[in-house]
Amino acid sequence: MRLQYPSNIKIILVPCTGKVDVLYILRAFEKGADGVYVVGCLEGDCHFDNGNFRARKRVEQAQKILDVIGVGGERAQMYNLSSSEAPRFAEIAIEMDEKIRALGPSPIKAAKQKAA
Amino acid sequence: MIVADKKPIEEIIEEIKNHEKILILGCNECVTVCEAGGKKEVGVLASALRMYFLNQGKQVKIDEITLERQCDHEYLEEIRDRMDQYDAVVSLACGVGVQFMAEKYHSTPIYPGVNTCFLGVTEERGLWTERCQACGHCILASTGGICPVARCAKRILNGPCGGSTKGKCEIDKEIDCAWQLIIDRLKALDRLDEYEELCPLKDWSTDRAGGPRKVVREDVQQ
Ligand code: SF4
């Protein structure tokens, strides 16, 4: 299956979404990402029991922080799908790409360019 | 351990908004365990603050260091040669660490990054509860190992008040009545007869009532 998804999305592999920390999400924004989304296994299907639930909580924590600092919490999202759902993966990528395009570039990216 | 809770980022921003070179200083002990002021929390706060100030168009340097402890000279000394780089420090240690930092580095403002709450335990991840109020004269020997000073809302020492209902304290149905716990425990230990013994008046001068306290141990002094 050779599915197309937006080429501006950089995929970072982790062994389980339970590995994703709030700090990873924040650092991505600090480096200039316009949006970050975490794609975990379906809820209830985590090999390690609750890795994807932890990831969801961390995404929520990151959203709160991003709201407070004026970046916008909606730029961080959590999605769940099973590993056999490649078309859904592409769909999510397109959905996220559209969502972030509608929000425009991250204010951090612009501020960084201005400061440089 | 000493249990602390994170301060909202908004409050920390308010504390430091007029500074330009800020050190976020974590502590590797209690506040790491209660996930309020360890290396990870330092990283998250520092990252959030860097983005906040950048977004505001302000050039603010935010650095991160986490010390082994902030309540001992030797660890605080580790940053002496770097302190001239900063015009403020946000300490994520408990109130003890914040104050010891302030005593040591007289001319640098030190701001608290956590709310120090109590001496307690981790019941489960994300749930910490109080156990001791450091009263200075421990009476756990006669109360079955359950502290009425820290766990009874009224700090009473000779059995429950009239508000104890179905094992719960009258101030909150979620809170166990300390005296119910003590009686249950003495029963389990087959020492219920001790419950009949009157606890003499407690000397509260070793508690906060006697003003700031100190422990002097000449045997270990150098
Ligand atoms: S009696 Fe005093 S020292 Fe002992 S646990 Fe209670 S508050 Fe702490």
Ligand code: SF4
């Ligand atoms: S109900 Fe129990 S814990 Fe609460 S104040 Fe009375 S004796 Fe203390």
